[in-house]
Structure formats: structure tokens, C-alpha cells
Amino acid sequence: MKHFKIATLLLLAIVTFPLLSAEKSILESKLRTAAANGDIATLVKLLDVDHVDINARNKVGITALMQAAEEGQIKAVGELLTRGANVNERSENGETALTSAAENGESVITAMLLERGADLYARTRAGWNALMIAAKYGLTDMVDQLLFKGADIRSADKHGKTAAILAAEGDHTDVVKMLLKAGAQVNCRDDNKTTLLMIAADKDYPNLAKLLISHHASLDMQDNDGATALIWAASAGHEDIAKLLLEAGANPDVQDNDGMTALMEAAANGDT
Template sequence: MSLMTHAAGGEPEQQLRAAAINGNAAAISTLLDAGAKLESRDDNGRTALMLATRRNQVEAARLLIAAGADVNAKDDINDSPYLYAGASGYNEILELTLAHGADLASTNRYGGTALIPAAERGHIDTVKMLIAAGVDVNHINRLHWTALMEAIVLGQGGPAHTRIVALLLEAGADPNIADADGITPLQHARQRGYTGMVQLLEQAGGR
């Protein structure tokens, strides 16, 4: 529990964060009823909800969100419960954050939306959820990469990433947003021999 030392807030807040990490819903209820502050943070700027999200503790997250926990509260490295759930493919928690005011335009420390790491990591259902929620499919991060570009460059060219490329293109992803060196998604896919992706990009008007 070194995570809890010197943390912000008093004993109830430290207990709340510990209960969130361990997924102890009963303890969370008791502590909230006793007045523990929802948004108190640990040394890394993480709220109880952020800690529950990192461990994919769904019931803990559900309780905290129902009590009004901020799904957009960012920690010291610019992660929020919403962004972390999206990047990690923790779809149950992601769904809860989307239903409770997730800021779709919020960005992580790389300047990317939740959709970009979800695409990179091959989380098909997460990508579907974020597209349906209305996340900008053409957002460009600080590396000058879109979700489409990350699915190609950082994926392995397998079925999951190929499906994600298809989903992004269907949702209106621009196949011709190049990287910082002017190399297009289609050129990257060709260089890597990702024939399925090449076909999809060509059909979508990729150059």
C-alpha cells in the first residue's frame, strides 16, 4: 500500500482509494456514506475512480460513478477514467463513462483521443463504441498520426487491426491524412505488405 502514503485527503479518502483498487464495493458504499471525498487524489493525482479503472474493477467504478465521480478527472500523466478505459479496452467501464459525461474531445499525454490507442491496440469493440459515441475519427495526435495511421503502423496487420481499419474508413476516416513525413496510410500499408489493409484503403480512395 505504498501508493497510499502521503496521499491527499485523510484516512477515509485513503481507505476509499484502497477499496477502489481492490474492488471492495461494500467498503466503498460505507466510506461514501460516511462522507469520504470522491475526488480526493493520491500522489499521482489519481482519484478513486481512476484507480478502480486501472484495475478494471467494474462494480467499484459503477458505484463511484453513480455517486457522481468525475469520469474526466485527469491524473498527473493526463489519463482520465474515460481515456484509460478506452485505451485499455475496458468496455464495461468505458460504457459507464460514456453514459456519464465523458469528454469525447479530451486527449491523453500524446495529444490523442481515446480512439487512437484503442485502434492501435486492436480493441475492435472499443473502437465501435467510441465511433458510435462520436469521437472524431480524423483527430491527429502530437506524432501527427490518426487512429487509422496507428492501426496500420503500430498494429501487426492481422485480422483485428484490418477490421479496425475497415471500421474507421466506414466511419469517415480520411485515408489520405499523411504522417509528419508525408507518408500516407496506403503507403505505410504497402511497405508492410498488409494486403487486406491495402485493399480497404484503395477502395476508400487512398493514394
């Protein structure tokens, strides 16, 4: 008889467990939705359910805190932090609540997360930390906030790109200026040995080029192909940038790995 009762209990558990698990999953999905929408009443109600995990992740590893941070839901972030949400939980792509807040320029939420111990140096799978993300998107206020908190300006992603390089690629001259003032190297290079000045020359960013020249950027550094900023400008047909570089003292006789000078590149592209 005792064995029969045990078997009955076990069968009941086998039937009940999947149902409870499914219910838990549904409630946790609703929790993330409430956080993203800033629906505090629903959020609180769900957090009061015993078996709901505040740090539950969706299929790509996103938590309620990450969603609230991304959507700029300050009250939801506050409630989740008060209830003990893990501030440094990571998604499958390595994103954290802080990187999500940084990407969207959410300064108040960024401050809240840092106060609760968010890792300022945490990186996404691409190798980007919060500062790199803010720099990439030209978010000057966010960059300023993160620099004040001690963000590492010399960290590089998996391609060797620093915050300054990422900012330069988007022509975010004000951000580059802030980073240089904070100690970023004006001659920093990525894995291809591309410099900030080469980026400005290639993409035709005259204001950025002027800033870099004023900070004494090296004019004749060469990338992995032996090209200088002047060769980049000549190859792309950017006359104004080439003029800036020449006036600053760039050497027009430097040859790349194929023996091409800036003049040869200009001629080859019909710009002589």
C-alpha cells in the same frame, strides 16, 4: 514551581508526540490494508479510532478508498464513502478512486463513486481520464457506462491521444466503434498527426481498418513525416491492409517528406 510544571508538561509532549504520530501512521497503514482486502470488521474498528484519518495517504499518495476501488471491494468502498472519505483525493500520479475503478472494470464501484460526486473528468499525471483508461484497456462495459454518464470523448492526453486513439492502439475495435457512435472524430489525430487509420495500417489491424473505412475515414491524410496510412502499411509490409486501402481509393502516388511513395517503401523493404 509553575515554570517547572510547564517544563515537565512540554517535555512529556515532546516525548509523547512522536509515539502518537507513529501509532497513527501504523493504524492508517492497517486501514488501507483492510480496505484493499475487504476486511470490513477491521476497517470499521480502525475508522472508529478518533485520530485515524480516513483520507490518509501512503508514500505515493494512495488512500484507503483508492485501494478498495482498485481491488473491487464494494463493501469497503461503501463503508468509506458513508464515513466521509474524499471521493476525489489524488495520488502522486494523479490517480483517483474513479480512475482506479475504471482501469479494473469495476462498474458497481464506478457507479457508487459517481453518485458521490467523483470527478468524471479528473486526469492522471499522464493526462488520462477514466474514459481514456477504460478505452485503452478495451473495457467495453466500462466505456459504455462512462459515456452514458457524459464522459468527454474528445479529451486528449499530453501526447494528444484521445480515448479513440488509445483504443485503436490496442486493437479494441468494439470500443472504437462505440466511441465513433458517440461522436468521436474518425479523423482525430495525436500530436504527431497520426490518425486511427494509420494506427490500423501500421499495426496490421484489418477489422479496425474496415470499420474506419466504413465511417469514411480520410485515406490520404499525412502525419508529421508526410506518411499516409497506405505508406505506413507498405513500410510495414502489411499487404492485406494495403489492399483494403487501395480498394477504398487511397492515392498510391502521395509522397512523404522524404519523397517516398508507398511503392518505394514497399520496394525498400523487399515487398515488391
